[in-house]
């Protein structure tokens with residue numbers, strides 16, 4: 114089985130991001146480039162990181178009208194990402210058009226409820242029900258729209274996996290036992306998420322901010 118860990122390269126400097134990726138590449142399965150990276154370094158930065166030789170996950174969390182999101186998906190074809198994110202709350206038509214516009218080898222997955230939110234935060238956005246109910250509802254919508262899977266926390270992935278057997282599940286908000294949680298609220302360990310059916314484990318700061326990132330990545334790998 115290939116390594117399910119995608120390292121989130123949320124670093125401001127391209128040279129530092131590339132050096133970190135090169136250092137830990139033997140202990141991870143892919144590299145996740147998010148908004149911070151893409152806003153700072155754009156397509157050039159993605160090409161640079163692609164030279165490391167691991168699959169690239171473009172976590173752009175696209176959320177706009179269907180025509181605009183489809184245009185953005187077409188524009189990133191050339192970067193050949195393995196995975197791209199859109200927001201499920203953008204609606205079914207937007208997700209359908211995003212999938213139709215994506216490259217043949219790109220998995221399109223929908224962000225359901227950010228792992229930095231809890232039930233109280235959700236209620237404040239005007240959404241009724243529990244995080245569980247909200248995630249399951251959006252997972253159903255993403256499946257109906259023909260997407261490959263969703264992004265959710267480790268709290269929900271087990272139930273979503275039972276309901277969507279062939280889905281592809283990306284789980285961030287992962288913390289090895291005893292590590293700093295930071296701004297994340299719905300967290301589980303990497304092992305727990307994998308056991309509950311996660312396809313991809315997104316891990317950033319527990320590796321990138323560790324005193325020894327290789328050792329941190331190795332220790333996570335050993336738990337899986």
Ligand SMILES: O=c1ccn([C@@H]2O[C@H](COP(=O)(O)O)[C@@H](O)[C@H]2O)c(=O)[nH]1
Nearest residue numbers: 121147226227228285286315316317318
């Ligand atoms: O719900 C979500 C969706 C995306 N993310 C992203 O994952 C990483 C997590 O980084 P850590 O340092 O391990 O907390 C980050 O790039 C987020 O943008 C998420 O955390 N939650």
